[in-house]
Amino acid sequence: xxxxxxxxxxxxxxxxxxxxxxxxxxxxxxxxxxxxxxxxxxxxxxxxxxxxxxxxxxxxxxxxxxxxxxxxxxxxxxxxxxxxxxxxxxxxxxxxxxxxxxxxxxxxxxxxxxxxxxxxxxxxxxxxxxxxxxxxxxxxxxxxxxxxxxxxxxxxxxxxxxxxxxxxxxxxxxxxxxxxxxxxxxxxxxxxxxxxxxxxxxxxxxx
Numbered sequence: 694x695x696x697x698x699x700x701x702x703x704x705x706x707x708x709x710x711x712x713x714x715x716x717x718x719x720x721x722x723x724x725x726x727x728x729x730x731x732x733x734x735x736x737x738x739x740x741x742x743x744x745x746x747x748x749x750x751x752x753x754x755x756x757x758x759x760x761x762x763x764x765x766x767x768x769x770x771x772x773x774x775x776x777x778x779x780x781x782x783x784x785x786x787x788x789x790x791x792x793x794x795x796x797x798x799x800x801x802x803x804x805x806x807x808x809x810x811x812x813x814x815x816x817x818x819x820x821x822x823x824x825x826x827x828x829x830x831x832x833x834x835x836x837x838x839x840x841x842x843x844x845x846x847x848x849x850x851x852x853x854x855x856x857x858x859x860x861x862x863x864x865x866x867x868x869x870x871x872x873x874x875x876x877x878x879x880x881x882x883x884x885x886x887x888x889x890x891x892x893x894x895x896x897x898x899x900x
Contacts, residue, residue, distance in 0.1 A: 697805030703814025723792035736796040815842040
């Protein structure tokens, strides 16, 4: 089983030991996740985050938009893979995908057959910005409004259609309050699992 742990920066992963997953597969993450764990593949669509990661001596690959990858004369900085689908609609266009979605696409392109989604929350409980790094450099303040998640649902749906043999397992600490979007209800490759149950399954398979 080729696991890819796709780490989003939603607050549901607060306090979770991300390092433990490195023994089971590659870690893909977005932006400031490197502050907490040295992921294998880091995606920074924002130039400021590329600069921050380089400045703080992150040692892995950093993928960014083709528009400005050439601005960085550093072999660590790589260009995100192109999309193979038509980009007629705004939400399907390469430039309008964020770092988290690009990281999942990268994992799929690199051959992951199971993408374990951690911290991909989509929703906000209080209407405010749901990000574990809010109120830190290069991030919004905690009183910033929640980000509209409608594009994310469409973009994930496109990934599901492009990689139908890949399992996408969304893990949350409370599956009674976080639900799979209705648009994905009938898709066999999309699953929801309690985070601790996922960790227990990983430990069991390694015995």
